Amino acid sequence: MDFLLYNVVLNSILVGVILMTQFITYPLFQFINSDFKTYHKNYTKRMGYVVAPLMILELLLVIKITTQHYSNTIILLIGVLTLIIWLSTFFIQVPVHNNLSKEKTKNQIIFLIKSNYIRTLCWLLKLMLSIQILDMN
Secondary structure, three states: OOHHHHHHHHHHHHHHHHHHHHHHHHHHHHOOOOOOOHHHHHHHHHHHHHHHHHHHHHHHHHHHHHOOOOHHHHHHHHHHHHHHHHHHHHHHHHHHHHHHHHHHOHHHHHHHHHOHHHHHHHHHHHHHHHHHHHHOO
């Protein structure tokens, strides 16, 4: 099995999702005025169905790749970027979404947009490095 190729494919899908989220979905949160709580609750639930399995699969792939190629600096960096993505997701994005589910504030939405650049940039860099590693093998 070519786990490096699977990683590139999965990473590409997640980059597509994060770019749509970063530049379309989160900025549009600012313009939803009627029943934001219901919208946000449905958004996070549905997004969770899409993203959670992909992120779990990504984590498992990265663990597999990292343990097979632990002496490769680029692959170790891919592992670190994946860890940063997970930490940002669960210690920054999830708490902000929890706050937004209670009360929509402009400051929370702006913080969500700005802090999400951590994941956006990490997934983009991870994809570039993953493609580089794929080309090297």
